[in-house]
Amino acid sequence: MGSATTQALAATTAALDAASGVDLDVARELFAAARALGDSSQLSGALADSAAAPAARSSLVAAAFGGSVSAATVKLLTTVAEQRWSSASELVDGVEELAIRAAAIAEPNADVEDELFRFSRAIAGNSELELALGSRLGEASAKGVLVEKLIGGKTSPATTLIAASLVQQPRERRVRQLLSRATKLVADQRGRIVATVFTAVPLGAAQVDRLTASLSQRYGKNVSVNTVIEPSLVGGLRVQVADDVIDASVSARLADLRQRLAG
Structure with a gap:
């Protein structure tokens, strides 16, 4: 830029x-x-x-x-x-x-960041859907209609509008990239930053609250937390905020230990 x-x-x-x-x-x-x-x-x-x-x-x-x-x-x-x-x-x-x-x-009260993030994860888990939305073939308007059918009524009108509009003009960008950018922009508009938290098991509400408070203090800004379940981490967490990665997962510690033993 x-x-x-x-x-x-x-x-x-x-x-x-x-x-x-x-x-x-x-x-x-x-x-x-x-x-x-x-x-x-x-x-x-x-x-x-x-x-x-x-x-x-x-x-x-x-x-x-x-x-x-x-x-x-x-x-x-x-x-x-x-x-x-x-x-x-x-x-x-x-x-x-x-x-x-x-x-x-x-729609200031709608949880647009979370809804966009969850839709992005749904696309990531469905290769056929990702291909249908990301293909250069087919009418752009038809992709918008498909998104509206998939999430219309299940997400806020703001989320539906954003997602359905973006897929109609990808301009050489992947669908998940479009949704990720939109999530960050919505958070920024609301004075927040987005943290993606990878965890081996689902976090409880109290854990999410404590993590949110800790990250907000660390970055000096309100943080919107999105969680991704990744069993390969074994335990612990990996947190990504923009280009900053905090890896406190068991798998990372094991990998570090193996490297030290090999060295």
């Missing part, structure tokens, strides 16, 4: 936080805009062209989207167009990020 994009994302996120009336309709329109931009290199390239005046790029947003989306969505897309982006593809990613964050704002 280029430095220009980093600044652009900060500006667009701030605009979203300051916006009023952000609901699932706004999120849905932002996802549709991201798909339209992803499908049109000419349009996304024009909006990311730093040589063009910001006013000209804003006018292009009005011409392309003004008649089909709400005023709130147009305003957010105008903010996107006014920024400098490192590339057209990163501008598209930026609109998609806004859509995910908007969905998180629209």
Whole structure:
């Protein structure tokens, strides 16, 4: 990610936080805009062209989207167009990020992070489903409909919207990668970070609470804990927060012991 994009994302996120009336309709329109931009290199390239005046790029947003989306969505897309982006593809990613964050704002009480994580794990355990959603063949809209059939009514509307929208425009990204990014963005929007905890046996509620408190103190931020059962660990835990891995599993200690004995 280029430095220009980093600044652009900060500006667009701030605009979203300051916006009023952000609901699932706004999120849905932002996802549709991201798909339209992803499908049109000419349009996304024009909006990311730093040589063009910001006013000209804003006018292009009005011409392309003004008649089909709400005023709130147009305003957010105008903010996107006014920024400098490192590339057209990163501008598209930026609109998609806004859509995910908007969905998180629209349903503040829904456990979207956990629902996205569980759907990702379900995909990981079903190779046929992963192939169906990740294949380049087939209509993009049909993949969205499939996701809605699978999790619609079982997860919050925000989670269903995010997952069904992302699979329609993977842009060379694996489905689980898309869901993982969305989980982190939702957590970030809510002032949290995501910790994935691998354990040999399920953790009790009290254990999860203690672990959450400990990680929150360690990282100085509220932590959203997702657990993965991995019997090969034998016992103990392996915790991953972004690129940071804390491995306190029995299997890791045994591997360390074997290495020492071999040395």
